[in-house]
Amino acid sequence: MKVAVLVSGSGSNLQALLDAIAAGRLPVQISLVLADRPGIRALERAQRAGVPTEVLRPRAFAQRADFDAALAAACAASGAELVVLAGFMRVLGPRFVDAWEGRCLNVHPALLPAFPGIDAPRQALEYGVRITGCTVHLVDRGTDTGPIVLQQAVPVLPGDDPASLHARIQREEWRLLPEAVRLYALGRLRVRGRRVEIVGEEND
Amino acid sequence: MKVAVLVSGSGSNLQALLDAIAAGRLPVQISLVLADRPGIRALERAQRAGVPTEVLRPRAFAQRADFDAALAAACAASGAELVVLAGFMRVLGPRFVDAWEGRCLNVHPALLPAFPGIDAPRQALEYGVRITGCTVHLVDRGTDTGPIVLQQAVPVLPGDDPASLHARIQREEWRLLPEAVRLYALGRLRVRGRRVEIVGEEND
Numbered sequence: 001m002k003v004a005v006l007v008s009g010s011g012s013n014l015q016a017l018l019d020a021i022a023a024g025r026l027p028v029q030i031s032l033v034l035a036d037r038p039g040i041r042a043l044e045r046a047q048r049a050g051v052p053t054e055v056l057r058p059r060a061f062a063q064r065a066d067f068d069a070a071l072a073a074a075c076a077a078s079g080a081e082l083v084v085l086a087g088f089m090r091v092l093g094p095r096f097v098d099a100w101e102g103r104c105l106n107v108h109p110a111l112l113p114a115f116p117g118i119d120a121p122r123q124a125l126e127y128g129v130r131i132t133g134c135t136v137h138l139v140d141r142g143t144d145t146g147p148i149v150l151q152q153a154v155p156v157l158p159g160d161d162p163a164s165l166h167a168r169i170q171r172e173e174w175r176l177l178p179e180a181v182r183l184y185a186l187g188r189l190r191v192r193g194r195r196v197e198i199v200g201e202e203n204d
Numbered sequence: 205m206k207v208a209v210l211v212s213g214s215g216s217n218l219q220a221l222l223d224a225i226a227a228g229r230l231p232v233q234i235s236l237v238l239a240d241r242p243g244i245r246a247l248e249r250a251q252r253a254g255v256p257t258e259v260l261r262p263r264a265f266a267q268r269a270d271f272d273a274a275l276a277a278a279c280a281a282s283g284a285e286l287v288v289l290a291g292f293m294r295v296l297g298p299r300f301v302d303a304w305e306g307r308c309l310n311v312h313p314a315l316l317p318a319f320p321g322i323d324a325p326r327q328a329l330e331y332g333v334r335i336t337g338c339t340v341h342l343v344d345r346g347t348d349t350g351p352i353v354l355q356q357a358v359p360v361l362p363g364d365d366p367a368s369l370h371a372r373i374q375r376e377e378w379r380l381l382p383e384a385v386r387l388y389a390l391g392r393l394r395v396r397g398r399r400v401e402i403v404g405e406e407n408d
Contacts, residue, residue, distance in 0.1 A: 111335055114318045128399040130355040131315055133335065151334040153357035158401070195332040197362070 001185045002031035004080035006071070006088035011042025013086035013107060016174035017181065018049045026178050028185045032078035034071065036090055052078065058090070068095035075100070082184055085139065086177065097141050102191060104139040105184065107177045109169045111135060111151055116144035121166040130156055132165070134173045136180035138191065147196045149180045149189060205389045206235035208284035210275070210292040215246025217290035217311060220378035221385065222253045230382050232389045236282035238275065240294055256282065262294070272299035279304065286388055289343065290381065301345050306395060308343040309388065311381045313373045315339060315355055320348035325370040334360055336369070338377045340384035342395065351400045353384045353393060 005014050014033060020026035033046035033053045046053045054074055061067040072095060075083050085092075085106040097104070110120035111133040117123075124132040133153040140146035152172040156165060183189050183198060190197040209218050218237060224230035237250035237257045250257045258278055265271040276299060279287050289296075289310040301308070314324035315337040321327075328336040337357040344350035356376040360369060387393050387402060394401040 111315060111318065111333070113331060113333075114315065126398065127317060128352050128397075129315070129317075130352060131337065131357050133357075148332050148334060153335050153337075193332075194330065 001028045001081050002079045003028045003082045003084055003181065003185075004032040004034060004075040004078050005030055005046075005084045005086050006034050006036075006075075007040065007042035007046075007086055008036055008089035009040055009042060009087045011040070011045045011087065012170060013084075013173055013177050014042050015045050017084070017086070017178055018045065018051070020178035020182075022049075026182050026185070028082075028181060031080050032075065034074055036088070042087070064093055065095045068093040069099075072096045072099040082181070084177070084181060091143060092139065094141055097139055101140070102138060105136055105149065105177075105180055106139050106144070106146070107173050107180075108135045108137065108144050109166060109173065111153065112137060112144055112148060119162070121169060122162040124156065125160060125162060125165060132156060132169065134169050134176055136176050138196070147191055147194050149183070149196050150176050152176050205232045205285050206283045207232045207286045207288055207385065207389075208236040208238060208279040208282050209234055209250075209288045209290050210238050210240075210279075211244065211246035211250075211290055212240050212293035213244055213246060213291045215244070215249045215291065216374060217288075217377055217381050218246050219249050221288070221290070221382055222249065222255070224382035224386075226253075230386050230389070232286075232385060235284050236279065238278055240292070246291070268297055269299045272297040273303075276300045276303040286385070288381070288385060295347060296343065298345055301343055305344070306342060309340055309353065309381075309384055310343050310348070310350070311377050311384075312339045312341065312348050313370060313377065315357065316341060316348055316352060323366070325373060326366040328360065329364060329366060329369060336360060336373065338373050338380055340380050342400070351395050351398050353387070353400050354380050356380050 030051045033051050035055045038055045043053050058067045083100050083104040112135040115123040131153050135151045136149045138146040154169050188200045234255045237255050239259045242259045247257050262271045287304050287308040316339040319327040335357050339355045340353045342350040358373050392404045394403050
């Protein structure tokens with residue numbers, strides 16, 4: 001299965017996918033790494049792994065919907081059957097979401113539905129929770145509201161600041177996201193309303 | 205330290221407190237078990253443990269605020285320095301909350317701020333989370349919004365219904381609530397805005 005990955009930053013989640021593929025743990029091929037800005041480390045990582053890259057800048061488009069449509073079309077043109085948002089820092093509009101509904105995964109640094117949107121580790125610290133985590137979910141039209149595929153709890157520790165907490169969460173994302181992509185690629189996810197069932201055997 | 209416990213049902217969290225006290229793990233005395241209805245199992249548990257009980261029925265009061273004030277006064281009259289809501293099924297009004305601010309703990313069957321209010325295990329299942337849990341927090345004027353003392357994550361398992369999930373969460377509540385009361389009684393909680401710091405040594 002071909003997978004397109006959308007990135008905006010350092011690409012550590014992209015790297016986790018590339019590492020899992022290289023290690024034979026993830027039976028997919030990344031057909032395209034698509035960025036919304038040039039010069040980011042995620043693009044270097046893709047190029048080093050021999051993965052095609054493309055940059056689409058929002059300001060190159062007259063309207064936001066055109067940007068969304070171009071993103072959706074570029075993913076499709078790469079042959080991807082799944083799109084992964086791996087630290088993509090833009091909310092995608094309906095032109096994108098509707099085109100990839102049920103076939104787009106996002107990773108979010110909180111135990112949704114707690115702390116959606118930006119700066120989730122900071123939100124968690126300010127609320128004063130003892131436990132936060134990360135979530136891989138299917139993307140719908142809302143902000144971080146789609147059906148949940150996998151979650152991992154992460155403790156908040158005394159003395160944490162947003163950066164130290166985010167770093168602890170990210171280490172779990174690097175395990176959780178490749179696992180969710182693997183389950184998707186193996187056809188083991190069944191979406192029933194808001195609930196995602198994991199079907200089939202672990203030894204397939 | 206004397207502690208008053210408010211109950212509405214079976215009293216399994218009350219039993220967890222009584223068991224921890226009997227085992228020498230919780231250096232407090234329960235000075236009163238206060239119920240909003242007669243004939244419930246929590247009252248039997250209290251009586252079996254030799255703990256004074258009292259029933260205050262809301263309909264015996266002309267106004268809700270009078271009921272809240274009577275609850276607050278009964279707790280104070282028992283000599284309690286802390287009130288624990290252990291499955292108390294009424295939202296307490298400002299007459300109670302303001303009187304016991306910073307000195308009242310509640311246990312809630314979810315990882316707050318996710319799924320406040322009633323039927324939290326059902327809410328969690330309907331949302332489709334993979335991880336929920338329980339929270340012990342200080343009570344403020346909101347519904348399950350007060351500063352968080354302790355949390356424990358609990359997995360949602362395939363085939364769970366609200367009852368099976370709630371039972372799994374409750375087993376963690378029975379550990380978490382006595383631990384939170386112990387930290388309070390030992391003076392180890394420092395509230396700084398929304399954040400609760402746990403201070404001091406583990407071997408005190």
